[in-house]
Amino acid sequence: MLEINMDDVIAVIQSIQTQLIAIAVALVLAIVVTVAVNKRTVENTAVRKLTHSTTWVVAAVAAIVSVAMMLMGPLNSMITMATATRYDLSQENIDAANELAVDIEREGITLLQNNDDLLPLSDAGNINVFGWASTNPIYGGTGSGALSDAYDTVSLLDGLNDAGFTTNDELTDFYTDYRSERGSITVTSADWTLPEPPASTYGDDLLANAEEFSDTAMIVIGRVGGEGLDLPTNMGDIASVAGTVEGVNYDNNSEDYADFEDGQHYLELSRSERDMIDLVTERFENVVLVYNGANAFEMDFLNDYPQIKSVLWAPHPGQAGFAALGEVLSGAVNPSGKTSDTFLTDLTTAPSWNNFGDFAYDNVEEFEVESARGVRYPHFVNYVEGIYVGYRFWETADDEGLVNYDEAVQYPFGYGLSYTTFSQEMGDVTYADGIVSFDVTVTNTGDTAGKDVVEVYYNPPYTNGGIEKASANLVEFAKTDELAPGESQTISIEFEDDDMASYDYENAEAYVLEAGDYVVSINSDSHTVIDEQTVNVAETITYDTEDNTHNGDEVVATNVFDDANGGLNYLSRADGFANYAEATAAPTDYSMSDEDKATFYNTGNYDPTEFDDPDDEMPTMNADNGLRLADLRGVDYDDEQWDLLLDQLDFDEMDEIIANAGYQNAAIDSIGKIRLSDADGPAALKDNFTGASSIGLPSNIVLACSWNRDLARQFGEVIGDMAHDLQISGWYAPSVNLHRSAFGGRNFEYFSEDPVLTGDLAAEQMLGAADRGVYSFTKHFALNEQETQRNGQLCTWANEQSIRELYLKPFETIVKADGDAQAMMGSFNYIGNTYSSAHTGLNNTVLRGEWGFRGFVETDYFSGTNYAYQTGDQAIRGGTDAMLATTETTNHITDESATSVIAMRQATKNILYTAVNSYRYENGEPESSTPMWQIATYTTIAVLGVLFVGLEALAVKRYLTRTKEAKTDIK
Known part of the structure; x- marks a missing residue:
């Protein structure tokens, strides 16, 4: 999603340019006529004055009509939303x-x-808190994930003070005097400056006073990320263009040195930060480091500082969450978080490193489109690492001898310490009727109450050169209750054997559970096995028949994304990752193939009439069947009443609800469909037009680190409750793309590098909101793992196995948790060479066909004129139902053929089905009313109409009087 920015302004101006031109023409003509009909050309005073009067009345009427057309046309939705009642x-x-x-x-x-x-x-007594980020911590991400400033926020220092700590005010004042605010990061611009006072500025007195104040020090390091911009992988590039390239800002903290040298990235210490750590560790032997950021950070520097004894990862806490930090420090709360990502000692060694960023095609002149933002042309990104993302790569690479694991990985996925100790005992594993089950008994063996996480992994049998398989795969997890010292809890684990299946896109073109031994283990993290047992699958199972589908699919899953493969050399485990260097190298071919060019579409070449089916018959419209939308609440999706209701609609009514779905879905008065409000964002509810907002909860990265399904369900329930207060029906969340790279700008709002952890927690969020009758827009569907060029016609190339096993898995989990009245938000990128919101394989074959989704699919923010590739016509043909547009661009349906109307009916049905099953219809048909601004507009037009008629009548009367007087004078 986008916040209001220059693209929106440009789009609004473009949408009303016809009316603006009409007003300008009317004014110019009025001036011309006024000048032309003057004393020298028309001597008759009565005629001259009547002409002047009539000319300006006509010009005013033309202007008013044009303004009315703007208000009731292109600006209708935007004004309706902006003037809606604020709750x-x-x-x-x-x-x-x-x-x-x-x-x-x-x-x-x-x-x-x-x-x-x-x-x-x-002793929760005095504590020195060092680091500029202590006074300007990160509460949440930016863009759609930004928090509201309408509610009180608990700062990091507040959290410490509330827990009984006294912080050093002299240090705090030193940092706030240095700089009071963090640089702004928005969708289109960023100040990447990391304010940190040079060590030379601290002064001897300040440090001496700090040593006297307390013998304990805390250091806070913060990193921010947000929508629209990935984190810089080379700060040298940022420094070189800062101030000269629009939207890029960066300042060093000293004239004597650069905070980052060329080649250094944003997720490592700056020179000023390292100097500050040197300064602190020279004076304090007991140092706590707090990392306040959502993206995995390079912490190899800890080896240089034995004084840093404790390290806490405290990701974005929302508006109140920092209260927990003081509680954890004091011991009032025993930390139980586990990492949701793998922390590497060197992030540049990740297999995605060379294939994450800005890659432009060099042979696509025919697809260049002029937009208000300049010439737009296609870009690409290659997911060459295949299924080997995050811990899946590092654990497998370790088993294959490719890497020195202990040198490469600092903190594994699923890793986290406690103030107590636990033991986990694995009961006997049973495998019967396709179900793997066993118990795990967790016992608190320490002297402090706390919670633990049961992590279950499987290691499948692998044949060299066969189907790609990682040697560690999270399959199930559970969090215990708080256990007192000596207390035990037994957790029952159960999962289906097809959860261990792999997708074979080269041979079987289906999911396959190969025969062999599957090692099922309970781990303390992805790398450390506590206990394990073997499950033997006697015969290979291929899920390729109607009565044997994978994971309950309604139809057999088979290859759908061959067009997204791109013919790349994907990373393979064969021969110990023998192709690692070649497969993960940076791209060398920047040309789009002729084959892909043949079916590449954007606003420059898409013509919907080329895809019309002459055999399609025009559906019924404007029927008088007497149905109201409220009559269909709870009615089965396939019930024939839906066809009767759709028969009542006309083309314009369907177009309105399809084309104008930005932060709402529109009213259809003829069937009692009221306008419903939909709101951003993943950690809160924000009405971008009325300004109404909710409390900002911690970002999803925090929820992922909790590994707690119950908290995720409560998250959704609280969102649903706040939605009721704010009269919001739809929630643009949860966000379930994966952390393919640590540098992803939206990693704060995405959960994890793992699809199981992501999908299970996000499903609970969705179910919590659904319990309150609020429909969730799971996003971004799909393969939106980077922000760079996300709306630059970004062709995302990936193999079918990684698409299905990793990137679609969280969406699948959510749909199958409740595939009924929910919603899905598309992504900006292309999948292969097809815009995701127009990809029929994704939206129809997989989502609705295989998974049985019943709900509606909406684009991400729709700005076809500026982005140069979104069209409503193509989207509805590709399985998308609604355009997230706030003004007129290319969102309206232009083709009125039978093929188009059939697609419109289906889209309208999906929107209405979701709407009527929301809480707004739980008590029958809601009351509908005309927006006050429209009533005011109608009233104003009527008054002005009477006024101008009166003025013209007065002008005519004066003309007749003057004419009569002139005739009398002649006599």
């Missing part, structure tokens, strides 16, 4: 949201290191 949260829901935020952060804060058991601090 506020109840105090009950404010309190509930803030309480939940603290609960999530309590379990999401992850203890990465605790040498000498420094934490918890036995």
